[in-house]
Amino acid sequence: MPLVRIDIQEGRSPAELRLIADTVQDVMRDVFAAPQGDRYQIITEHPVGHIIVEDSGLGFERTAGVTVIQIFQQGRSTSQKQAAYGQLAKRLEAVCGIRPEDLIVSVISNKHADWSFGLGRAQFLDGDL
Amino acid sequence: MPLVRIDIQEGRSPAELRLIADTVQDVMRDVFAAPQGDRYQIITEHPVGHIIVEDSGLGFERTAGVTVIQIFQQGRSTSQKQAAYGQLAKRLEAVCGIRPEDLIVSVISNKHADWSFGLGRAQFLDGDL
Amino acid sequence: MPLVRIDIQEGRSPAELRLIADTVQDVMRDVFAAPQGDRYQIITEHPVGHIIVEDSGLGFERTAGVTVIQIFQQGRSTSQKQAAYGQLAKRLEAVCGIRPEDLIVSVISNKHADWSFGLGRAQFLDGDL
Numbered sequence: 001m002p003l004v005r006i007d008i009q010e011g012r013s014p015a016e017l018r019l020i021a022d023t024v025q026d027v028m029r030d031v032f033a034a035p036q037g038d039r040y041q042i043i044t045e046h047p048v049g050h051i052i053v054e055d056s057g058l059g060f061e062r063t064a065g066v067t068v069i070q071i072f073q074q075g076r077s078t079s080q081k082q083a084a085y086g087q088l089a090k091r092l093e094a095v096c097g098i099r100p101e102d103l104i105v106s107v108i109s110n111k112h113a114d115w116s117f118g119l120g121r122a123q124f125l126d127g128d129l
Numbered sequence: 130m131p132l133v134r135i136d137i138q139e140g141r142s143p144a145e146l147r148l149i150a151d152t153v154q155d156v157m158r159d160v161f162a163a164p165q166g167d168r169y170q171i172i173t174e175h176p177v178g179h180i181i182v183e184d185s186g187l188g189f190e191r192t193a194g195v196t197v198i199q200i201f202q203q204g205r206s207t208s209q210k211q212a213a214y215g216q217l218a219k220r221l222e223a224v225c226g227i228r229p230e231d232l233i234v235s236v237i238s239n240k241h242a243d244w245s246f247g248l249g250r251a252q253f254l255d256g257d258l
Numbered sequence: 259m260p261l262v263r264i265d266i267q268e269g270r271s272p273a274e275l276r277l278i279a280d281t282v283q284d285v286m287r288d289v290f291a292a293p294q295g296d297r298y299q300i301i302t303e304h305p306v307g308h309i310i311v312e313d314s315g316l317g318f319e320r321t322a323g324v325t326v327i328q329i330f331q332q333g334r335s336t337s338q339k340q341a342a343y344g345q346l347a348k349r350l351e352a353v354c355g356i357r358p359e360d361l362i363v364s365v366i367s368n369k370h371a372d373w374s375f376g377l378g379r380a381q382f383l384d385g386d387l
């Protein structure tokens with residue numbers, strides 16, 4: 001936790017995809033309070049035309065590099081979310097060449113009881129975490 | 130926002146998939162309060178057997194045309210949700226030939242702070258939206 | 259409802275995938291209060307490297323068998339969630355050979371108004387369920 005879904009258009013190499021995932025994880029760790037080893041990411045590549053994104057009237061030009069990041073988590077504050085959006089845009093551009101205009105991020109929240117990280121235990125409730 | 134995931138079985142042409150996405154977006158705009166350009170859709174095609182759906186005892190016959198639409202959004206009312214379900218069923222049948230018995234829709238809600246539509250900004254908080 | 263997403267690495271046969279889905283559904287029915295026929299599952303297979311999971315510092319060794327189960331539902335209690343985590347780990351190991359160390363489960367909750375199981379109706383609100 002967080003559990004992060006990265007949806008992206010086909011065309012990047014495995015190394016490029018890994019770099020995107022690593023960069024996202026760096027942001028989770030640095031500004032989203034993810035502890036060491038707290039990494040849960042699912043990358044899904046989509047054919048052209050399967051990610052359809054407009055601009056909400058904000059004037060962004062979207063390209064084939066459009067990247068949708070959905071973060072399932074519990075407990076982060078508004079300021080942590082804002083910091084994550086900012087750092088994701090900044091670092092994904094600097095490290096991976098993803099245009100900030102092509103980055104959409106959405107957070108979904110749940111609670112402590114909603115997570116099992118292994119062994120069928122609810123680690124937040126059992127005192128393991 | 131809304132961010133809409135459309136999960137569907139393989140076998141449709143790109144044009145058919147696009148028509149489904151366009152029809153879903155028309156409903157988002159007409160009865161779900163999506164402003165102009167507010168479009169965020171991810172279509173995922175699945176091999177036969179990867180979408181497994183029964184009928185909750187409601188007596189629906191499900192077919193290979195089964196379509197699962199998951200809508201991540203904030204702020205819609207119960208009546209807006211009900212209107213969206215109804216219009217999705219009606220229009221996806223009329224325009225795309227999807228049987229209303231094959232349509233499952235689920236909504237997940239978050240808050241203003243949970244969205245960044247580009248540039249690493251939280252547009253609902255920053256006053257951009 | 260529940261709507262269950264099963265994300266798993268490529269390499270299993272269709273029969274193996276079906277057995278995993280069946281086993282998950284058995285747990286939904288037996289300890290998660292899913293009525294007869296209440297089954298909504300989407301399996302997504304991912305290439306090697308597209309599911310990236312560490313251990314949250316809990317000391318788990320993750321393998322290629324890593325399995326992420328995301329459950330969208332409404333109404334279950336903490337004890338039902340804990341029972342589901344435990345039984346998923348136990349049965350997926352016994353029946354499908356998935357190591358309990360490789361199983362991550364996360365629950366996301368919504369409300370009665372957030373579900374349409376067919377025909378464009380909100381069955382929980384309309385009295386059908």
